[in-house]
Amino acid sequence: MDADHHAKGYWYGKDPVQKEMAVDVLNALRDYRVSEQAMRRRTRSSMLMGEKDLLALRYLFEAEADGRVMKPKDLGERLGITSASMTTLIDRLVESGHIRREPHPTDRRALILRATPASDQEVRHTLGGMHRRMMDVASALSPEEAAVVTAFLRDMRQALDTVDDENTVDGGNTADGATGHGEPGAAAGDSQPS
Known part of the structure; x- marks a missing residue:
């Protein structure tokens, strides 16, 4: 720094x-x-994984630890991605052996996602x-x-x-004179924490 x-x-x-x-x-x-x-x-x-992939695994580990099941739609909502992107992510993680699709325990029409033991290890x-x-x-x-x-x-x-935007003035400058480039405390390239 x-x-x-x-x-x-x-x-x-x-x-x-x-x-x-x-x-x-x-x-x-x-x-x-x-x-x-x-x-x-x-x-x-x-x-050899993307950030969303690792975050998806984290959410699946958390759900399993809490005794909850996670449907693809639920995971997509947590990740903030579209169903098409979710399908691509799931296919990629299934193919790499990190997750698996399983039948829902109470809804025959639904599938759930689980992280594999190898992924956990x-x-x-x-x-x-x-x-x-x-x-x-x-x-x-x-x-x-x-x-x-x-x-x-x-x-x-x-x-x-x-x-909020109440401190923003024209050109991205804030009322205190600091530029509006980035977030306070953030570093360039920051993204979601684990």
């Missing part, structure tokens, strides 16, 4: 009232997101070490620290989820 951007607060504006600590926190959050995106690219590359092998390291870092927090971090991340998520 460019040290000059860190020193200036990047796109957080030049308001002298802003606290240096707040800018440091937002820079650290952005740096984390850059590392996370790089990890996702490495994972997709090593598993591949994801665990690929991501297991990284997940353990992340869990070690999170487990090292005291209960009070964990509560603060959790509240901060939830509040940041809400801040991003409730972005």
